[in-house]
Amino acid sequence: MSNEELMRVAIEAAVENVKNGGGPFGAVIAKKGEIVSVGVNRVTANNDPTAHAEVSAIRAACAELGTFDLSGCEIFTSCEPCPMCLGAIYWAHLDKIYYGCSKKDAADAGFDDSMIYDELALPMEGRMKPVEKLLSDEAMSSFDAWREAEDRVEY
Amino acid sequence: MSNEELMRVAIEAAVENVKNGGGPFGAVIAKKGEIVSVGVNRVTANNDPTAHAEVSAIRAACAELGTFDLSGCEIFTSCEPCPMCLGAIYWAHLDKIYYGCSKKDAADAGFDDSMIYDELALPMEGRMKPVEKLLSDEAMSSFDAWREAEDRVEY
Numbered sequence: 180m181s182n183e184e185l186m187r188v189a190i191e192a193a194v195e196n197v198k199n200g201g202g203p204f205g206a207v208i209a210k211k212g213e214i215v216s217v218g219v220n221r222v223t224a225n226n227d228p229t230a231h232a233e234v235s236a237i238r239a240a241c242a243e244l245g246t247f248d249l250s251g252c253e254i255f256t257s258c259e260p261c262p263m264c265l266g267a268i269y270w271a272h273l274d275k276i277y278y279g280c281s282k283k284d285a286a287d288a289g290f291d292d293s294m295i296y297d298e299l300a301l302p303m304e305g306r307m308k309p310v311e312k313l314l315s316d317e318a319m320s321s322f323d324a325w326r327e328a329e330d331r332v333e334y
Numbered sequence: 335m336s337n338e339e340l341m342r343v344a345i346e347a348a349v350e351n352v353k354n355g356g357g358p359f360g361a362v363i364a365k366k367g368e369i370v371s372v373g374v375n376r377v378t379a380n381n382d383p384t385a386h387a388e389v390s391a392i393r394a395a396c397a398e399l400g401t402f403d404l405s406g407c408e409i410f411t412s413c414e415p416c417p418m419c420l421g422a423i424y425w426a427h428l429d430k431i432y433y434g435c436s437k438k439d440a441a442d443a444g445f446d447d448s449m450i451y452d453e454l455a456l457p458m459e460g461r462m463k464p465v466e467k468l469l470s471d472e473a474m475s476s477f478d479a480w481r482e483a484e485d486r487v488e489y
Binding site for chain 1: 359
């Protein structure tokens with residue numbers, strides 16, 4: 180399928196999802212022009228604030244391909260990804276992002292993630308969300324255990 | 335439970351998770367000092383790059399409480415959240431973040447998310463990850479459908 184055809188599948192999934200009680204977002208993950216997965220926004224429908232279209236598509240593609248590394252795949256999303264979804268796209272090692280609507284279009288429709296973008300760009304102590312460091316010495320035992328684990332799978 | 339006790343549960347979950355083939359990260363979500371959920375990093379174990387401890391804990395807490403809004407809850411995480419998890423924390427409306435290890439401790443152990451933080455702070459055209467706008471006019475049909483939906487659940 181062409182890039183335009185793949186994007187149209189993402190857009191149609193977004194429109195269809197609204198009819199099914201979901202949010203107006205859809206995403207397709209493709210490998211060499213073939214669809215691997217389709218994801219839609221099920222935040223309110225599934226009570227899962229992480230169930231954005233891109234995250235849903237990534238989880239489905241990884242399940243389909245049996246891997247946590249989607250190198251060689253691309254994502255087609257009906258709207259520019261939020262910081263959470265961008266983070267997920269980087270962790271999943273997707274090669275390229277195609278998007279339809281912009282952040283501004285999303286904000287106009289009531290989905291404004293500019294506050295999150297602004298917060299992430301600030302140093303921790305300047306953010307609106309309260310953050311506190313706690314038991315940092317004891318917490319190092321997690322990484323000590325990791326370094327000692329002989330069967331660890333790096334990623 | 336005290337904040338220190340809640341953080342110790344997150345740290346112990348991280349250590350235990352390494353023994354179970356997972357990554358060295360644990361998180362607890364608590365409401366008024368009572369544990370709602372515990373999450374651990376199952377990225378490689380479950381083939382899910384989004385299965386960081388904080389995302390896992392958020393999903394579990396929302397399932398437990400039957401809501402997509404965790405206002406009134408706090409998260410205790412063994413390590414400073416990555417951009418994906420921070421995004422998820424904002425979307426879930428958690429009140430406060432307590433963390434143990436720092437981003438630098440994580441990087442020293444081989445989990446470096448500084449590239450993702452750097453990328454998110456850049457304008458899209460300056461990022462390493464290729465991004466392309468495609469069919470933006472057609473994509474607006476998703477938000478048109480949303481505006482026309484009478485039963486939409488805003489969030």
